[in-house]
Amino acid sequence: MSMSFALNAEPNTVWYNNRSLLQNTFPDDNFLMRIFLPHDIAVPSINDSIVPSFACGFFCAGSATSCDAYIFSIFFVYVSTDFSQRLRWPEIVWFANRDHPVGENATVQFTELGDLVLYDADGTLVWSTNTANKSVVSMNLTGSGNLVLLDRTNVEVWRSFDHPTDTLVISQTLQMGQKLVARTSSTNWTEGKLYLTESPSSLMASYVALKNGSLEVFTSFQETKAPDYHIQLPENSFGLEFARLDWDGHMRLYQWINYSAWVPSDIFDITDPCAYPLACGEYGICSHGQCSCPDVAIGQSGLFELVDAKGVNHGCFLTSSLTCGSARKTRFLAVPNVTHFNFVYNWTTNEDHCKLSCMDDCSCRASFFQHKDISSGFCFLAFNIFSMINFSAQSYSSNFSSSAFLKIQDSTHKSLLSKEKRAIVLVAGSLSFVTSVIVAVLIVLRRKRDEPLEDEYFIDQLPGLPTRFSFVDLKSATGDFSRKIGAGGFGSVFEGQIGDKHVAVKRLDSIGQGKREFLAEVQTIGSINHIHLVRLIGFCVEKTHRLLVYEYMPNGSLDKWIFQNHQADPLDWKTRLKIISDVAKALAYLHSDCRQTIAHLDIKPENILLDEVFTAKISDFGLAKLIDREQSSVMTRLRGRLGYLAPEWLTSVITEKVDVYSFGVVIMEILCSRRNLDYSQPEESCHLISMLQEKAKNNQLMDLIDPCFFDMELHMDDILRMMNLAMWCLQVDNNRRPSMSMVVKILEGTMDVETELDFDLQLYILVMTNICSCKLYGICC
Structure with a gap:
């Protein structure tokens, strides 16, 4: 038997989603696939009947008769001898754009810079490997179904095995921190609410629910396992197996039996259906x-x-x-x-x-x-x-x-209850009310004495919480809160030591949340993990005490480095650009890579912390808002700081694009080493964004740059590019602002900055109105 399904490609290659690609010519199985393959498919010998192998291409996620939705995917495909090169019965094992299908004439591009990118037919960026400028020189689909990008020494720079969807194939391992996310249904490819992840001692299948902007995570079942989980094959296996977390919560092993069909069997030993x-x-x-x-x-x-x-x-x-x-x-x-x-x-x-x-x-x-x-x-x-x-x-x-x-x-x-039933309900309701009052009084009395036992039970039952500390422990760790290193509208921050960990303890002074709401917020913060987000180590919730324990950032917050404090030792261009890039990556993760879109809503230099090598990390999620993927926007009260508020806050209907606006303001503050609003300046110069507008019109942008920027002349083109990026982020119409994923692409050099910008007096008027409205709300300045 001869097979030639391996896919090899060189940079600067484009595949178009149309009938020019190899496809099945008999869509009687209610599917349509279009495959990337080098030239031809080796037809099996007459004795093989049907031969499965891996292929890469576009798969129809809609109706086969009039498909208008495709996903870029890897799948098993079958070549039969009854019709020459007949392709049948695909099973998808990986997909790139499950939540964002593309249409006819969409393209997959292996760019000259080594990035694998999916564009819709209108040019919209849908997905990317983010491997531009990482010395990628070739792409290969291995015999095990792993799509890999390789450098000149054949080292794998990117591989699909590291980004599992709902399926594991032979030799693929579910690593710590990775998860399989089931489909919504058997016919809906989008991410569902069920996922399977790995803990140190078990596989856990869970679902995530959204309640009042907070995540609730419940474990469905656990399966004790070896440290590394992978599919164990019988000795006579030919690799025609895969495991999938199906939409109904079953983890099934699919095996190709007798060269004729996939036969599923449950992996977990759960006898109760x-x-x-x-x-x-x-x-x-x-x-x-x-x-x-x-x-x-x-x-x-x-x-x-x-x-x-x-x-x-x-x-x-x-x-x-x-x-x-x-x-x-x-x-x-x-x-x-x-x-x-x-x-x-x-x-x-x-x-x-x-x-x-x-x-x-x-x-x-x-x-x-x-x-x-x-x-x-x-x-x-x-x-x-x-x-x-x-x-x-x-x-x-x-x-x-x-x-x-x-x-x-x-x-x-009309009530379904008769008058007699209503009378009974009224009596029962009265008794219930009296009982409830008595219960409430008893609870209050007990709370005065000690923490209620049921709350302790509640906390113990919440999965995903970080370490819980006692108030006494944190008081001792911070030297009775004597080493204060910062303060904000929600409390003060103290330096501390817990064991061998150097920590920052934030004491919330005037929190308006109850215990359950606070714990829900801790769950949310604790569930996100990114190199450019400050890590939450633990928390304390005792009576009226609410404290958060974060990793310690030795270089403090960004404002201390760009607002005159360190002008004797100003940041060089490389460091400033790295900080901008780090913040962009963190926001892109919050907006695009979490199960719900997380809008931070308080992006400013004080909430950007720097470690010992000036790696930037976003902190302080006290104002963050979770936005369900099905929602295009949410309505919420005005929150944030004067000068960083996007114009749409005036309507109270916001999207994650408010963070993009704040990010644009921060870029300008980093480049200019001054606050956006500085009332110590002359009246015409106190508002940085209105100055940006005027300087842009007169082609005098470089006049705004920090005069202490010692290596400015060596990087003038790059600095102007960053200022143009800032102006793109500051568009009045939030639909004209880039997404943070696009911003990351721009910073990596794989996208260009939009040049046709709407930058007129309307921006100045809206910002001024924003200031007045903000003062009326009494939450700014």
């Missing part, structure tokens, strides 16, 4: 492996419908969807003998209070209550509904009792 988070899809109830909708389970009808009439395991949806602020009546559908697939209780309370807590929170979709005794139990508020489990005496203890209360909305204002 209901133990998976999407065993029956959203809202589905699983009972001994059989699925049903909640209303059917209690003998009603019309409240839910199947997502897919042909597959009940795909879940259910409400016929009358939940809407915040709707005039329609909201009520609970009580479903007895049902529990959540992975019950993580929020607190101990009574059933009525559990339900009331969900009813009062618009984003809550259901409350689950497990009885502890006659009057109390454990409550869990669900903000994302996964599969539920109908328990039985065979699988649960005889005294186990749990109910689900699903929030639904009636289509009319």
Whole structure:
């Protein structure tokens, strides 16, 4: 058997997504693929029948008959002898743009600088390996399905194995910190809510839910494993296997059997078919492996419908969807003998209070209550509904009792309760209210004595939290908070020592959050990890004390180095450019590479810290806002610092582009070594951005540069390029600003700065209005 599926390419090569590429000519399997291959495919001998191998190309993520959505991917492909070069039955093992499909005539370009880039047909940058100027000279698709970029010495500079999607192939290992993210459904390739990651001793499959701007992470199951996990092949295997985290939460091994079909089998040894988070899809109830909708389970009808009439395991949806602020009546559908697939209780309370807590929170979709005794139990508020489990005496203890209360909305204002039932509810409600008051009083009294036990339980149950320190420990570590190294609007920062770690302890002086909101923020900060983000080491939450423990940054904040303090030893151009690049990479990560877009909302030199070699890291996420990927913008109150606020803050409807505007201001401050707003200057010079506008019109940009910039003349072209980048970031229309991913490309030299900019007096007027509005809010200056 002869195969020639290896893909080799040299820089300066372009592939167009159209019918000029090799493709299947018989799309009877409801797919369409277009393959990058060198010249031809070796057809197998007549004895081989069907031969799978890896290929790289465009795969149709939509309808095969009229496909308008493609993903750049690596897949198994099959060549059969019944039709010459017939390609069939692909299985994708890696994709670059799962969330951003491209259309006809999109291009994959292996650039002259060694970057592999995907552009849509209109020229929009969709994806890149970010390997420009890294001495890449060739690209190769290996026999194991690994797409690699190589330098002149054949060292791998970039490889797809290091960026797994939802699949592992032979010889590929899931490394610490990497994750497999399942698809949304069997037909939807976008990232779903289920992922599998590695801990030091186990593989953990989890889902992530968004609640009030904070991440909730729940473990679905764990599988004890060896330190390195990879697919173990039988001795007679020919490598025709792969493992995939499927949309329903199953981790399956797929094997090509008898040269005819893929046969799946579960990798995890989980015998209960209901133990998976999407065993029956959203809202589905699983009972001994059989699925049903909640209303059917209690003998009603019309409240839910199947997502897919042909597959009940795909879940259910409400016929009358939940809407915040709707005039329609909201009520609970009580479903007895049902529990959540992975019950993580929020607190101990009574059933009525559990339900009331969900009813009062618009984003809550259901409350689950497990009885502890006659009057109390454990409550869990669900903000994302996964599969539920109908328990039985065979699988649960005889005294186990749990109910689900699903929030639904009636289509009319008419109550479904009779007058008699209403009377009963009123009486029960009164008793419940009295009980709740008594419980609340007891809780208050106990809090005065000590921290409540249920809060301790709550904290212990939260996954993903960094190390928790006691207040006494941090007081000792900072010498009774005697070594103050900084202060801001949210508190003071002290130098400290914990063991062999040099740390910075931030004491929040006037925090407006409760304990749960603070812990949710800590979870969010602790879940992100990037070389250019200051690492959160731990936290303290005791009574009214709220403290955060960060890594220590010996060179302090950027403002100390660019605002006159170090003019005897000013930063050189290389250092300034490195700081700009570091901040850009951090923001690009927050905006594009996290599960939710994270808008920092407080980018300024005081929040950019420098380590011993002047590597810049962003800090202080106190104002950060999480934006769901499905949202184009969010509405939030005005927050930030005067001079760094984008014009759209006046509408309170913002996107992550507000950070791009602030970044443009910071670039100018780094280049000019002065604050954006400096009222010690003459009136015509106090506002740096309005000066930038005037100097740009008169072609006098270099007049703004720091006079102490000793190596300015050696880098004038680069400095002007950075000033043009700053002006692009400062566009009044946020849609005309670049994304931070584009900014990184510009700094790496693979993109050019936009030159057709809208820079007129409107910017000055809006900024001035911004200042006035900001003063009215009383949060600036």
